[in-house]
Amino acid sequence: MAARRPSQTISSDSLTFADLGVPDTLNRALAAAGVDRPFPIQAATLPDALAGRDVLGRGRTGSGKTYAFVLAVLTRLAASRTSRRAGRPRALILAPTRELATQIDSVMAPLAQALSLRTMTVFGGVAARPQIAGLRAGVDILVACPGRLADHVETGHAHLDAVEITVLDEADHMADLGFLPTVRRLLDQTPRGGQRLLFSATLDAGVDVLVRRFLTDPVVHSVDSTLSPVAAMAHHVLHVNADERFAVLVELTAAPGRTVVFTRTKRGAKTLTRRLVAAGVTAVELHGNLAQAARTRNLQAFSDGAAQTLVATDIAARGIHVDDVTLVVHADPPVEHKAYLHRSGRTARAGAAGTVVTLMTDGQVPEVRELTRKAGIKATTTRLRPGDALLRELAPGERTLVPQPVPRAAGTRRETQPTGTRREAQPTGTRREAQPTGTRHEAQPTQGGRGRRGGGKSTPAASTTRSAPARSGAAAFSARARPGARRGGR
Structure with missing residues (x-):
């Protein structure tokens, strides 16, 4: 050639x-x-x-x-x-x-x-x-x-x-x-x-x-390299106490405008969505455990404004374009700097401005510092608590919280797949969509409805809210994740 x-x-x-x-x-x-x-x-x-x-x-x-x-x-x-x-x-x-x-x-x-x-x-x-x-x-x-x-x-x-x-x-x-x-x-x-x-x-x-x-x-x-930071994008790292991280996230997502929140695992996205909805935030989830119809329905709800917050794994880090996403929140900092840049790219698209926020606890300081260095971005780091004035600067506008009961989620892969369908093939011959390199699959149920891992029944919203205290570590919003873990990327 x-x-x-x-x-x-x-x-x-x-x-x-x-x-x-x-x-x-x-x-x-x-x-x-x-x-x-x-x-x-x-x-x-x-x-x-x-x-x-x-x-x-x-x-x-x-x-x-x-x-x-x-x-x-x-x-x-x-x-x-x-x-x-x-x-x-x-x-x-x-x-x-x-x-x-x-x-x-x-x-x-x-x-x-x-x-x-x-x-x-x-x-x-x-x-x-x-x-x-x-x-x-x-x-x-x-x-x-x-x-x-x-x-x-x-x-x-x-x-x-x-x-x-x-x-x-x-x-x-x-x-x-x-x-x-x-x-x-x-x-x-x-x-x-x-x-x-x-x-x-x-x-x-x-x-x-x-x-x-x-x-x-x-x-x-x-x-412009697709891995280059965008000039119109403002980056902030919010250093928070582990037990106050969810309250800070609620303040950010309750503001007007569209927000995309990223977690590391599918379980974490599901749990966090339910907690946000129970707290009064209009939120939908997007991850690999949802059947295609549910993924399409949730993305449409986010696109047309029925839900103003999309809680997603890295499945939404590329290829998802919704106009006027003003804020991206890394609830769980990603493992790789490339993922950080692709996630962040859901805002500040086509010449528009946008804000990117990474929530960081004490145990995540070295990890986030290395992440931003490799990403080549200069982030403003601020230690704060819920109610801090900076939260209204990052996500301006009147907060709206309308707590609603959260029904048991439908459309997950636990449901029987349509006859004749097969999951996206990996080159090894499996028909499940592949996880990013270096990740581990989490809770992928089989056709009959029983998962290998975490395959139990869905937890009702009220129970989820009571039993999901904030955690410390690299992925507090993602179930059982550990600092540096590479789990559940889709």
Whole structure:
């Protein structure tokens, strides 16, 4: 493979999408969606992608890379003379998580409709039969998670020999989740002469192997590393007593505006959500123990404002875009600095400002100090207690607390999965979505409803509130977590 060619710096200040080669039909659809000026990553990559070149794009979270490859794919397919055929998509976009795949399709679908192109998503956790029917009907652009797509390919319901353009989004995250062997097998089945676009935060290890093996003379565009801190993001570390940490969190989340709160484990996200709701905060949970319908429902509630707080594991650290998230709270500091930056990237997106707060107890001081150093951020550290004036500066506005009873959670993976579904495949052959590298799975129930770990019945909210005192250590909001533990990342 020839050496990668660096890109030229392109200023997007005066450019329009039409200047970059985007057709009028798409320009009108973009204008209707309120998108009128390209972001730097779009201005940099679109000319090369529209010219049919292989592109390696790197841009920080929230930089607008989804539109960068979506517009390229749609424009290229609209200009192609081929037609869709049953079971043979013309373009393939691979994404590491269901939420990211869904989000990509939601951005692309109205634009594709304007061009009379058909899109669909394929991922695990939902019934396979509707996906098979959609593939059989013919699709132009398939947005897929690797595991479920591999299932359809193996059973002959999907064939990749007609793919003209392939996109790998969040390639480094696919590597973290262990999907690269599956990705390689899928790419091997696409035509060697097809165009390929790869977007990644880093080129570590397996990602660089993908670039060297599947991209031909790629043009490299780096517009703010996805691991670079965002200038419009203010970072604060709140040094609190362990037994007052929950009260501080309530003060932050009871303020107006959308807040994303991160925990280390799925159990911790579930328990913390119930405690917040019992305290009067409108909150929903998002983690890997929820069935897909519940994940979609909760994310929609957060998006439309029915719930103003989303309590999540690192499943929401990438690929989740909700407008106007003003505050991100690391209730449990993450293990790795990359996770800190990706979590924090849920705010201050697309040029907006945002605030990031890390709650730190005495036992977490060395860990958090090392975390911020590796992340390259300068955080303001303040020791405080509930009621401190700084809390209203970080999350301004009138606090609203409406305590409500919390029903037993539905939609967890303890429930029977739809017939014929399989969980997202790991390269080892298991069908469960992979945890980030270095994590340990927590409480993954089996099909019949009995978990290997923590598989007991759900605890009612009142009991949860009474029996969940604050803990010290690195992950007080995450059940049984210890300082430095790498548990339950999804």
